[in-house]
Amino acid sequence: GENVEQHPSTLSVQEGDSAVIKCTYSDSASNYFPWYKQELGKGPQLIIDIRSNVGEKKDQRIAVTLNKTAKHFSLHITETQPEDSAVYFCAATSRGSARQLTFGSGTQLTVLP
Amino acid sequence: KAGVTQTPRYLIKTRGQQVTLSCSPISGHRSVSWYQQTPGQGLQFLFEYFSETQRNKGNFPGRFSGRQFSNSRSEMNVSTLELGDSALYLCASSTDTGSYNSPLHFGNGTRLTVT
Numbered sequence: 001g002e003n004v005e006q007h008p009s010t011l012s013v014q015e016g017d018s019a020v021i022k023c024t025y026s027d028s029a030s031n032y033f034p035w036y037k038q039e040l041g042k043g044p045q046l047i048i049d050i051r052s053n054v055g056e057k058k059d060q061r062i063a064v065t066l067n068k069t070a071k072h073f074s075l076h077i078t079e080t081q082p083e084d085s086a087v088y089f090c091a092a093t094s095r096g097s098a099r100q101l102t103f104g105s106g107t108q109l110t111v112l113p
Numbered sequence: 114k115a116g117v118t119q120t121p122r123y124l125i126k127t128r129g130q131q132v133t134l135s136c137s138p139i140s141g142h143r144s145v146s147w148y149q150q151t152p153g154q155g156l157q158f159l160f161e162y163f164s165e166t167q168r169n170k171g172n173f174p175g176r177f178s179g180r181q182f183s184n185s186r187s188e189m190n191v192s193t194l195e196l197g198d199s200a201l202y203l204c205a206s207s208t209d210t211g212s213y214n215s216p217l218h219f220g221n222g223t224r225l226t227v228t
Binding site: 034036041042043044045046049089091099100101102103104105106 | 203
């Protein structure tokens with residue numbers, strides 16, 4: 001089955017700096033890669049996703065890049081703000097839909113004011 | 114539009130008991146998935162229901178079961194509870210249009226503690 005590895009497990013950045021979280025996946029058939037943000041006491045919230053036919057996608061301060069050859073994808077957050085502090089999860093699926101996801105282990109991002 | 118609603122938010126049960134968790138999907142969403150979240154194992158897929166039928170199942174023992182009703186609401190049941198079942202159980206819904214344009218939307222979960 002699919003295996004997703006996520007690094008780093010914790011990340012501290014100064015407010016205004018950029019943060020990068022990286023994930024690798026094992027199943028070359030995976031073709032959908034969402035990123036979720038989970039705040040304390042809440043469920044994961046989708047922040048951005050990318051399909052395998054796209055190399056990069058941006059949404060304001062958030063961007064995701066995908067390298068299918070190397071089987072890795074990354075989340076980039078620019079101009080970080082304290083409200084970006086949360087746990088971020090990457091995920092992948094090869095099931096032909098977005099519903100059965102294999103998640104990474106999560107990254108605790110702390111943005112220091 | 115209201116989000117995914119899970120009840121109850123917290124549960125405390127004793128080993129050997131059984132428990133039922135409830136999930137109301139976003140209006141119009143026909144697919145409901147369940148995930149278990151623990152510090153050790155992370156987020157793991159339990160099962161997915163669509164049109165009252167289980168469509169996918171993760172690698173969990175038969176003590177974990179679920180069902181979906183005609184109004185798309187779903188319940189999951191865990192029988193003969195074990196200490197290791199203590200976790201946050203997350204429900205997610207999607208429109209399931211058959212494409213990637215129907216991502217998962219999660220509820221805030223039910224925190225189950227088994228003593």
